[in-house]
Amino acid sequence: QKEVEQNSGPLSVPEGAIASLNCTYSDRGSQSFFWYRQYSGKSPELIMFIYSNGDKEDGRFTAQLNKASQYVSLLIRDSQPSDSATYLCAVNMREGRGGSNYKLTFGKGTLLTVNP
Amino acid sequence: DAGVTQSPTHLIKTRGQQVTLRCSPKSGHDTVSWYQQALGQGPQFIFQYYEEEERQRGNFPDRFSGHQFPNYSSELNVNALLLGDSALYLCASRSTGAGEKLFFGSGTQLSVL
Numbered sequence: 001q002k003e004v005e006q007n008s009g010p011l012s013v014p015e016g017a018i019a020s021l022n023c024t025y026s027d028r029g030s031q032s033f034f035w036y037r038q039y040s041g042k043s044p045e046l047i048m049f050i051y052s053n054g055d056k057e058d059g060r061f062t063a064q065l066n067k068a069s070q071y072v073s074l075l076i077r078d079s080q081p082s083d084s085a086t087y088l089c090a091v092n093m094r095e096g097r098g099g100s101n102y103k104l105t106f107g108k109g110t111l112l113t114v115n116p
Numbered sequence: 117d118a119g120v121t122q123s124p125t126h127l128i129k130t131r132g133q134q135v136t137l138r139c140s141p142k143s144g145h146d147t148v149s150w151y152q153q154a155l156g157q158g159p160q161f162i163f164q165y166y167e168e169e170e171r172q173r174g175n176f177p178d179r180f181s182g183h184q185f186p187n188y189s190s191e192l193n194v195n196a197l198l199l200g201d202s203a204l205y206l207c208a209s210r211s212t213g214a215g216e217k218l219f220f221g222s223g224t225q226l227s228v229l
Contacts, residue, residue, distance in 0.1 A: 090158075106160070
């Protein structure tokens with residue numbers, strides 16, 4: 001069974017620190033990777049996506065992908081209390097060619113708490 | 117530009133009943149997926165609709181069915197409700213010709229008593 005694994009946390013960091021969130025996936029053929037942020041009682045919000053090995057930066061967020069190790073991570077620099085949320089790693093384990101064959105497999109999420 | 121909209125926001129049903137949830141995709145999107153999110157879990161893929169057909173299905177029983185209309189909106193139907201069907205049901209949309217980013221609606225919280 002194709003899976004996405006995340007540490008459930010909670011991960012607690014002080015304000016201004018770097019938060020590091022990790023994710024591993026089982027399907028070596030996976031092509032695209034996403035990080036969603038979900039506040040309590042709300043729906044997931046896409047914050048980062050990455051397709052190629054290496055780093056991708058967007059503001060305070062950096063996504064890192066290592067396909068050989070089947071590992072993807074999210075770094076949040078200068079963490080703020082407003083970053084406190086559950087972070088969901090999602091992987092597109094595409095099961096066919098063509099734009100209509102697409103589904104995301106999610107991890108259980110890591111709860112991040114940023115302490116003022 | 118309206119995002120993905122879902123209705124109703126909350127619903128309470130009893131075991132054995134049937135429920136229909138509705139979703140309107142983001143403007144310009146043609147593909148709709150449904151996910152179930154139990155408390156403390158990540159969303160689980162139910163199925164995806166494109167061109168009014170179910171294109172992919174997750175590990176959900178036939179009690180879960182859906183439909184996509186010509187205007188790309190979608191419905192999720194669940195028959196013979198079980199207590200375990202209590203969850204947040206999320207609709208997500210994307211444009212097949214514009215990348216892989218999936219956008220979620222605010223969800224329908226279903227409680228089965």
